[in-house]
Amino acid sequence: MTKILRYRLKPEIALDEASFAAFVHAKLGDTAQWKLLKRSIDARSKRVSVEVEIGLSEKGENPRPFLYEKPTNHVANKPEVVIIGAGPAGLFAALRCIELGAKPIVLERGKDVQERRRDLAAINKEHKVNPDSNYCFGEGGAGTYSDGKLYTRSKKRGDVTRILEILVAHGSDENILVDTHPHIGTNKLPKVIADMRETILSRGGKIHFNTRVEDFVIQNQEIKGVKIQDGSIVEGIGVILATGHSARDIFRLLQKSGIKIESKPFALGLRVEHPQTIIDQIQYHCDSRGEFLPAAAYSLATQTQFEGKQRGVFSFCMCPGGFIVPAATADGEIVVNGMSPSKRDSKFANSGIVVAVENEDLQAYEEEGDFKALAFQAEVEQNACLAAGGTQTAPAQRLVDFVKGRISTNLPDCSYQPGLASVNMKEFLPESIYLRLVDGFKSFGRKSKGYYTNEAQVLGVESRTSSPVHVPRNRETLEHVEVKRLFPCGEGAGYAGGIMSAAIDGEKCAEKLIEAYLDIRC
Known part of the structure; x- marks a missing residue:
């Protein structure tokens, strides 16, 4: 059984690795099995302190076991799930599909994280914006090159620790499991994203970059797949729509296809x-x-x-x-x-x-209907x-x-x-x-x-704080309210507000789709 010890320390002790280890040694001795569980800065008073929680095990157990393991199953020949967007919602949905025995087919309009850098440089130096590859579009989504902050108030939505462990398993620093306001950093997050991509591909999933969705294939109010820019059709047992908050062409396409949306x-x-x-x-x-x-x-x-x-x-x-x-x-x-x-x-x-x-507040834009906030x-x-x-x-x-x-x-x-x-x-x-x-x-x-x-x-x-369009879904099944097998997901559909909440929502949508159409209980 793990015993929790709490201390309030000076920053020079709590935030310096050697000093903190010396403090714990002085308190607990050589043989204690311990692990730092939580660390938060308290600056409410004039003397800033750091609150820490240490897990102490007296029976040799790990005070904070790492529960997540990368999937080992192979899904190349399993039923396919189409995922539109390779942001956190899409990538975490893809990983969850693999765990549950489905093959994710991820369609991303932008480039991979390495190639994407060139287009970001062109914006900064030449003022040229590639509409498919920029700070919002591309592998990893908007968060990849805009900070990688992991703080969320969405803990009731799902298992936050699981999401953090997945990031650590793919190369993030373990401090994100400890700090109250975890943060990866825009210089390190691309490597984490690339490692997640490798996991998806190595287990039989597919990711197609430079692949823009241009139409939805719908029959009898049920989505069968999507049409991409080369004219080909990509089909699956369901579609997870994880496009992010700036995919204005997708919002227009939803309306054109008769898929219900709302101003948000x-x-x-x-x-x-x-x-x-x-x-x-x-x-x-x-x-x-x-x-x-x-x-x-x-x-x-x-x-x-x-x-x-x-x-x-x-x-x-x-x-x-x-x-x-x-x-x-x-x-x-x-x-x-x-x-x-x-x-x-x-x-x-x-x-x-x-x-x-x-x-x-948008009465002057009423003629825009569902696009009044976007307009x-x-x-x-x-x-x-x-x-x-x-x-x-x-x-x-x-x-x-x-x-x-x-x-x-x-x-x-x-x-x-x-x-x-x-x-x-x-x-x-x-x-x-x-x-x-x-x-x-x-x-x-x-x-x-x-x-x-x-x-x-x-x-x-x-202005891109969240999506100005909401794609309504059933609260229980997470399926679109009118179109079967379509699962609106993440920030773009109006169900998340950052990397963590989008990742949680991506996992949930994958679970609900697979429960409904592969009859696998999650």
């Missing part, structure tokens, strides 16, 4: 970037975080009023020690996102600051691009200048590689978004002394 609320705003030292000083209550504390993160939220409607303004995808990246999926639009390398050692901290957009999103992105000159140069403003509605005469250094244009963003942001952001930044400045400063700047726009 999302959030839209800007990305703010501070010098990391400012965020460290705010969060750690000191002039310097020192050698052992990591780059500090933050989470902020407030409620705002506009025309009698209350809406939330909140931080989104905060990236300490990170970079801002261009996340557009087509020319003529500006979209920004954030990422951090594994060491989080950039001199900048960035976060999306976004405003909740509800369907009732609003696209219009803001296109207007931002025009305001900054029509390339991937991003519109930007110093933070105080933004709040006061004045153009910045100059801009500070920034991590965004394609470059910045000094623009008064009040000119292209919808009034409801702009005024709520102004109130939000003022509120955050009151909550966190030093946050509201002209040393920080805002870039536009942070």
